[in-house]
Amino acid sequence: MADLSINFAGIRAPNPFWLASAPPTNSGPQIHRAFEHGWGGAVWKTIGAPVLNISNRYGGLSLGGQRLLAINNVELISDRPLDVNLREIAEVKRMWPDRAVIVSAMVDADPKAWRDIVMMIEDTGADGIELNYGCPQGMSERGMGAAVGQVPEMCQLNTHWVTSVTKLPVIVKLTPNVTHITDPAHAALAGGANALSLINTINSIMRVDLDTLQITPNIGGRGTHGGYAGPAVKPIALNMLTELMTDAEVLRSGVPICGMGGIQTWRDAAEFLLLGATSLQVCTAAMHYGYRIVEDMIDGLSNWMDDKGFATIYDVAGRSLPQVSTFGQLDLSYQAVARINPDKCIQCNLCYVACNDTAHQCIDLYAEGGIRVDPGFDPRMNGKGVADTRPTPVVREPDCVGCALCVNVCPVDGCIEMVSVPSGRESVTWDQLTAQRPAVTQQWAAMEAYRDEAGIEIH
Amino acid sequence: MEPASPPSFAFQELLPPFTAHEAAVEANRCLYCYDAPCLQACPTHIDIPTFIRKISTGNLRGSARTILESNFLGGTCARVCPVQELCEGACVLGKDHTPIAIGRLQRYAVDHVQERGVQLFQPGTPTGLRVAVVGSGPAGISASAELAKLGHSVTLFERRELAGGLSTYGIIVLREPVEVAQREVEALKALGVTVTTQTELTDRAGLDLLLSEYDAVFLGLGLGAVPAMGIPGEAHILDGLGVIEASKVAPETLRLGERVVVIGAGNTAIDAATVARRAGADTLMVYRRTEHEMTAYRHEYEFALHEGIRFTFLTQPIEVVAEGGQVTGLKCVQMRLGAPDSSGRPRPEAVPGSEFVIPCDTVIKAIGQEKPALAVALGLELEGGYIRVDDTLATSLPRVYAGGDCVRVRGSASTVMAVQDGKIAAAAIHAALSMAVPEHGAAD
Ligand SMILES: Cc1cc2nc3c(=O)[nH]c(=O)nc-3n(C[C@H](O)[C@H](O)[C@H](O)COP(=O)(O)OP(=O)(O)OC[C@H]3O[C@@H](n4cnc5c(N)ncnc54)[C@H](O)[C@@H]3O)c2cc1C
Ligand SMILES: Cc1cc2nc3c(=O)[nH]c(=O)nc-3n(C[C@H](O)[C@H](O)[C@H](O)COP(=O)(O)O)c2cc1C
Ligand code: SF4
Ligand code: SF4
Ligand code: SF4
Numbered sequence: 001m002a003d004l005s006i007n008f009a010g011i012r013a014p015n016p017f018w019l020a021s022a023p024p025t026n027s028g029p030q031i032h033r034a035f036e037h038g039w040g041g042a043v044w045k046t047i048g049a050p051v052l053n054i055s056n057r058y059g060g061l062s063l064g065g066q067r068l069l070a071i072n073n074v075e076l077i078s079d080r081p082l083d084v085n086l087r088e089i090a091e092v093k094r095m096w097p098d099r100a101v102i103v104s105a106m107v108d109a110d111p112k113a114w115r116d117i118v119m120m121i122e123d124t125g126a127d128g129i130e131l132n133y134g135c136p137q138g139m140s141e142r143g144m145g146a147a148v149g150q151v152p153e154m155c156q157l158n159t160h161w162v163t164s165v166t167k168l169p170v171i172v173k174l175t176p177n178v179t180h181i182t183d184p185a186h187a188a189l190a191g192g193a194n195a196l197s198l199i200n201t202i203n204s205i206m207r208v209d210l211d212t213l214q215i216t217p218n219i220g221g222r223g224t225h226g227g228y229a230g231p232a233v234k235p236i237a238l239n240m241l242t243e244l245m246t247d248a249e250v251l252r253s254g255v256p257i258c259g260m261g262g263i264q265t266w267r268d269a270a271e272f273l274l275l276g277a278t279s280l281q282v283c284t285a286a287m288h289y290g291y292r293i294v295e296d297m298i299d300g301l302s303n304w305m306d307d308k309g310f311a312t313i314y315d316v317a318g319r320s321l322p323q324v325s326t327f328g329q330l331d332l333s334y335q336a337v338a339r340i341n342p343d344k345c346i347q348c349n350l351c352y353v354a355c356n357d358t359a360h361q362c363i364d365l366y367a368e369g370g371i372r373v374d375p376g377f378d379p380r381m382n383g384k385g386v387a388d389t390r391p392t393p394v395v396r397e398p399d400c401v402g403c404a405l406c407v408n409v410c411p412v413d414g415c416i417e418m419v420s421v422p423s424g425r426e427s428v429t430w431d432q433l434t435a436q437r438p439a440v441t442q443q444w445a446a447m448e449a450y451r452d453e454a455g456i457e458i459h
Numbered sequence: 460m461e462p463a464s465p466p467s468f469a470f471q472e473l474l475p476p477f478t479a480h481e482a483a484v485e486a487n488r489c490l491y492c493y494d495a496p497c498l499q500a501c502p503t504h505i506d507i508p509t510f511i512r513k514i515s516t517g518n519l520r521g522s523a524r525t526i527l528e529s530n531f532l533g534g535t536c537a538r539v540c541p542v543q544e545l546c547e548g549a550c551v552l553g554k555d556h557t558p559i560a561i562g563r564l565q566r567y568a569v570d571h572v573q574e575r576g577v578q579l580f581q582p583g584t585p586t587g588l589r590v591a592v593v594g595s596g597p598a599g600i601s602a603s604a605e606l607a608k609l610g611h612s613v614t615l616f617e618r619r620e621l622a623g624g625l626s627t628y629g630i631i632v633l634r635e636p637v638e639v640a641q642r643e644v645e646a647l648k649a650l651g652v653t654v655t656t657q658t659e660l661t662d663r664a665g666l667d668l669l670l671s672e673y674d675a676v677f678l679g680l681g682l683g684a685v686p687a688m689g690i691p692g693e694a695h696i697l698d699g700l701g702v703i704e705a706s707k708v709a710p711e712t713l714r715l716g717e718r719v720v721v722i723g724a725g726n727t728a729i730d731a732a733t734v735a736r737r738a739g740a741d742t743l744m745v746y747r748r749t750e751h752e753m754t755a756y757r758h759e760y761e762f763a764l765h766e767g768i769r770f771t772f773l774t775q776p777i778e779v780v781a782e783g784g785q786v787t788g789l790k791c792v793q794m795r796l797g798a799p800d801s802s803g804r805p806r807p808e809a810v811p812g813s814e815f816v817i818p819c820d821t822v823i824k825a826i827g828q829e830k831p832a833l834a835v836a837l838g839l840e841l842e843g844g845y846i847r848v849d850d851t852l853a854t855s856l857p858r859v860y861a862g863g864d865c866v867r868v869r870g871s872a873s874t875v876m877a878v879q880d881g882k883i884a885a886a887a888i889h890a891a892l893s894m895a896v897p898e899h900g901a902a903d
Contacts (some may be wrong), residue, residue: 064515065487346551353493375494379504390496411490 002305003312004298006040008256008279009169009195011127013100015040016313017269017297020260020281021104021130021173024291026078028088032095037291038298041100043281044089046077046132048106048117049144053079059206059216061232068288070230072206074217076138077106082120090124100279101125102171106132106144109154111161118166129168131159131193133184134175134200136227149175149200152187159191171258174198174240181240182247189253196244197258197281199237201227230262230284237261238275245276246324264293266300274320278313328431335423336402338363338395344415347390349375351406351416360459362399363406365391397421399459425454469737470710472538473633477560477567486515489559492551497561500549502879503530507546507561514568522568524579531604532597532643534573535626536875537566538635543758545875573642582651583610588892591616591673593660596624597874598679598863600647601881602888606677607650609889614673615652618659621708622647624681626874628704631730633737637707666837670858675888678837678846678854678861679881682872683829688722692779695786699723699731699825706734715740716820720789722776724753728825729763735823742768743817747775747794747807754871771817775809779822788816831865843868851887852880858891860884 004015018041019025019034026045034042053076061070078085093101103121107113121129133149140146148154155172163170172188174181176199185196203225207216215223241259244250250257259277263269264285272280285293310316340351340363352375355363367373373391395406407416439446451458477485489511497507505526513522526533542548542562550558572579588611592599595617603613621627623640630640648654660666660678669676685698699721705713719735721728724746736742744763746753749772753760763770778790793813796805830844840847840855845868848854852862862880864872 065484346554347496348490348551349493349495350490377494377499 002302002310004040004302004305006279006313008100008258009128009171011041011100011102011169011279012098013040013279014098015298016273016277016279017294018042018100018102018258018279018281019286019291020283021046021102021132022283022287023075024283024286027080028092031088031092031101034286034291034294035092035096035099038294039099039291041102041127041279042092043102043104043130044078044085044126046104046106046135047082047085048077048132049108049142051076051079051138054219056217056219059226061206061230068230068284070206070228070232071284071287072204072217072226072228073201074137074219074224074226077104077132077135086120086124089121089126093125093127100127102128102130104130104132104173106135106139109143109148109158114158114161115165118162118168122166122168126168128171128195129162129166130171130173130197131162132173132200133158134173134227136175136177136201136203137225146175146177146200149173149184150178152183155184156187156191159188159193163192163194169194171195171197173200175200176236176240176261177203181243182250185244185247186249189249189255193255195256195258196250197260198240198244199233199261201229202233202236204228230288231264231268232262234262234268234271238271241272241277242275242321242324245318245321264288266297266304269297269301270304270316273313273316274318275324276318276321278317328434329429331427331429332433333423333425333427334420336404336418336420337397337400338402338404338406338416339397339419340393340395340406340416341414342392342394344412345392346412346415347392348411349391349393350409350411352393354405354409359403359405360399360401362396362401362459363393364396366394367391401459425456469739470632470706470734472636474563476570477563482514482564482567483517485560485564486511488552489515490551496549496551497546497559501529501546502873502875503536503882505529505533505546505565510568511559511561511564514564519568519571520577520579523572523577526565526569527579530875530878531601531646531881532626532874532878533565534569534639534643535597535630535635536878537562537569538639539626539630539873540875541756541758541873544756573639573646576645578646578649580604580608580646580650582607585612586610586892588612588675589614589673590675590677590888590892591669592677592679593669594624594679594681594863594865595619595622595644595654595656596679596681596863596877597626598681598865598877598881598884599624599677600643601878602677602679602860602862602885603652603881604647604650605882605885606888607647607652609885611674611889611892613652615647615654616658616660617654617656620656622654622656624679628707629700629727630707630874631703631733632707633733660833660837662836663838666856666859674892675858675860677881677884677888678859678865679863679877680831680833680846680861680865681828682864683832685824685826686829688776688824688826690776690778692781692786695779695781695822696722697821697823699727699823700828702731702734702823703727706738713738716786717741718819719743719821719823720745720776720817720819721823721825722789723825723827724748724755724770725825725827726755726759727827729755729759729768731823731825732763732768733766735821736766736768740821743819744768744770745774745776745789745791745817746770746772748796748804749773752804773807775807776822777814780816786820786822788818789822790814790816828864834865852884853887860888 006016021043025042031042057075059072060068103126135145172193256278258279259272260281263282352363410416491508495508510522510525546561547558552558590611592603592615603615606613622644626640715738719740719742721732721744732742773794774791776791780788793810794807797808800806834846846861846866848866852860854861862884863877
């Protein structure tokens with residue numbers, strides 16, 4: 001059995017699955033229940049300045065009948081009185097000494113305000129503090145949240161105010177609403193952060209209602225931008241995590257990173273771990289299905305680690321980072337072509353139309369007996385037998401550029417494979433090529449000359 | 460003995476309509492195949508992937524239009540088509556799991572507009588040409604609709620009280636209620652087609668009259684009554700089509716006993732037996748060959764078994780036994796399979812001395828329909844008893860076209876094939892009329 005326990009910047013937890021600071025961590029009774037279900041930790045719903053929340057708060061993204069691929073929220077931080085939150089935090093920590101209890105906080109950009117709240121948090125016995133520099137709506141207009149996270153100087157200063165007064169580990173939670181995620185990360189490190197977490201929600205307008213013509217969510221006839229989270233944001237979160245994990249300054253600091261943004265299953269979790277996260281947070285998936293989802297997260301991750309021979313989370317962490325590269329370092333001579341397995345093919349012809357209309361026209365249809373045919377049919381051939389006389393798609397491999405569009409549209413798992421084929425060319429990267437022959441980046445004639453020499457034919 | 464009376468739920472449409480959610484989930488399952496096999500397998504070539512996609516995007520009016528453009532009787536076909544043999548049978552998802560429920564999705568989209576009385580089509584720019592259509596079954600309605608859309612002035616003649624042919628009178632309510640067929644008739648009227656019921660074409664003089672008043676005539680006559688069995692006691696046998704008709708248009712008049720025997724094993728026989736069963740009768744079907752030679756679709760047979768209908772095979776009725784005008788049994792003889800006949804099926808032979816009586820109080824025959832008798836009187840060339848037509852559905856008489864069951868010399872007849880015939884004939888009539896200025900001067 002794999003050991004899922006972690007020690008994240010000194011914060012210990014029996015497993016890396018923490019509830020993110022959000023509605024799932026709004027109160028003591030909720031977190032009791034969550035811990036009973038097995039969550040390894042919880043980041044308390046952000047506490048701080050007095051606020052009033054409005055209704056309604058969430059817009060949902062549905063696609064093709066799939067509900068809640070993302071939530072967009074116009075919620076603020078906790079609207080429960082500070083002393084109530086603090087009392088409940090203390091109670092929870094007392095009852096669950098082995099779980100990670102982290103308090104998310106956000107106050108005005110003022111050293112005194114930060115000092116006061118830090119003291120209060122320390123008194124609860126919580127294991128750590130997370131600085132919310134993320135909220136893209138409501139709080140940012142008041143100079144908090146993303147207003148801090150988006151300005152590196154502010155980020156550094158505010159972080160410093162906290163780290164200089166607390167003994168607790170300080171996690172800085174980054175907003176994705178920036179051009180380069182490394183800028184606020186560097187600022188947080190300069191401010192003394194002990195760890196980073198990302199991503200907070202992405203600025204968004206979820207939807208316009210076609211019946212009412214109102215922006216959704218509709219708040220008394222008005223709408224506003226809100227924070228976007230859930231399965232749909234995972235690729236963005238993975239990229240930002242990777243940017244941090246491949247950044248020299250972040251690596252030198254050695255701070256651990258807590259990953260979140262679209263984690264719905266243990267599989268998503270494993271991907272975040274493989275790209276370097278060592279603890280994880282979940283919000284939308286828990287809002288969709290409840291706390292019970294953690295059971296499969298723990299079980300599935302543990303079984304997968306056993307299968308792969310990973311004993312601890314730290315054996316998994318960062319395993320896929322060596323594959324991360326830049327475009328300039330990719331091998332221009334690598335050649336893959338699509339190959340269709342006729343035994344698996346159900347002849348939906350989606351690969352055919354995708355390749356023919358929008359890629360490189362290299363899939364042909366073959367009828368029984370090896371005759372190439374065009375799409376279309378003889379209307380006299382009604383009824384039965386159509387399924388047996390369907391033409392089968394076949395890739396004309398010499399013309400296939402290996403774009404992989406067909407693989408992505410094929411509805412049958414493993415039916416089309418991208419197979420590596422020898423290109424007959426010596427391996428060369430763009431960086432190498434342009435260093436050797438700078439002219440290829442400037443003149444089409446030079447580029448064509450190189451292509452001729454290398455035997456690269458473009459259709 | 461009290462006649463069994465049907466419980467109220469017995470004669471209602473079997474499958475409930477899809478809810479919006481069910482339709483959305485099912486529509487989203489469709490792959491939107493290119494050059495799709497389902498479209499090819501539908502005899503009317505409805506653009507199925509497109510209509511399903513429109514359901515998935517919530518464009519129900521557009522979806523219905525896509526369906527009805529290819530098949531004016533999309534509402535009927537959605538209910539009665541043997542989809543397992545046609546569109547759904549060809550769906551690529553049937554290869555390893557469940558095909559898309561194309562029929563039920565089609566019904567969902569078409570019902571959406573027809574229940575709201577939305578008319579999607581307009582009559583075409585008037586051409587001044589006139590076409591008479593005889594018979595208001597699927598073939599006649601389809602031909603009429605297509606011709607009206609092309610701007611021709613169409614009059615549809617029907618001998619019965621209600622238009623719709625077998626959709627109205629012959630298809631059990633479990634599959635299609637009368638209202639659905641009537642909505643299609645209404646849609647036809649909205650296209651400007653004059654529907655004249657209780658008017659029968661009876662002889663050559665009538666046809667000649669039509670030809671003098673109209674530029675072309677389309678015959679969608681369907682087939683005749685259930686043929687006679689030619690056995691003693693025949694007068695006591697009920698006609699399966701009549702039983703079905705009563706269950707549809709006048710269920711209160713349906714008088715069946717407690718023990719019903721249905722002779723035949725085709726789809727019509729199963730329908731008649733279903734009506735008897737739903738009316739509460741203990742129902743037995745007798746067929747002279749075996750399960751393997753039955754003409755009913757496999758799914759129909761399984762449906763019948765599920766309904767609790769019993770079967771006895773290799774059994775040939777030879778006499779209806781009656782006492783004082785009341786049926787008491789059906790005398791039968793045991794059969795065995797002999798050498799194959801011309802249809803390739805083994806010929807059943809009577810086992811000597813094996814007579815026995817099945818006690819019952821009602822006997823229904825459903826052994827097919829008679830060939831179109833009127834065709835002879837009209838002086839049309841026949842083929843195997845059906846009206847002979849060419850690829851364009853032109854008959855041996857100039858300006859006379861025919862389609863539907865009355866020309867279905869090969870293969871099993873079905874509604875969707877009749878609809879396609881109507882389209883083919885309408886296109887041929889239109890082409891012919893557009894080419895030739897009519898000689899008789901009925902139009903100027
Ligand atoms: C019991 C039964 C169940 C069936 N179930 C199915 C099913 O589930 N699915 C399926 O696809 N098919 C089914 N069929 C077959 C289907 O109903 C027919 O193939 C289809 O109705 C044929 O259409 P049609 O227009 O050719 O003829 P019909 O529907 O028979 O219509 C012919 C019309 O012409 C009228 N007519 C005839 N002669 C004259 C005249 N001289 N003057 C004026 N009017 C005239 C008739 O009154 C009738 O209204 C079933 C058939 C039967 C008998
Ligand atoms: C309704 C809602 C409220 C949130 N409130 C907060 C908050 O108060 N503080 C905070 O740091 N993040 C907040 N978040 C962001 C989440 O903590 C988390 O960063 C984000 O949802 C991405 O994770 P997910 O994809 O698992 O939901 C909120 C998110 C949602 C959906
Ligand atoms: S997309 Fe896949 S299943 Fe469909 S035709 Fe192409 S190879 Fe076959
Ligand atoms: S008309 Fe019949 S065969 Fe054609 S798609 Fe509809 S249900 Fe299927
Ligand atoms: S074959 Fe099936 S999956 Fe493909 S378009 Fe037709 S209904 Fe959809």
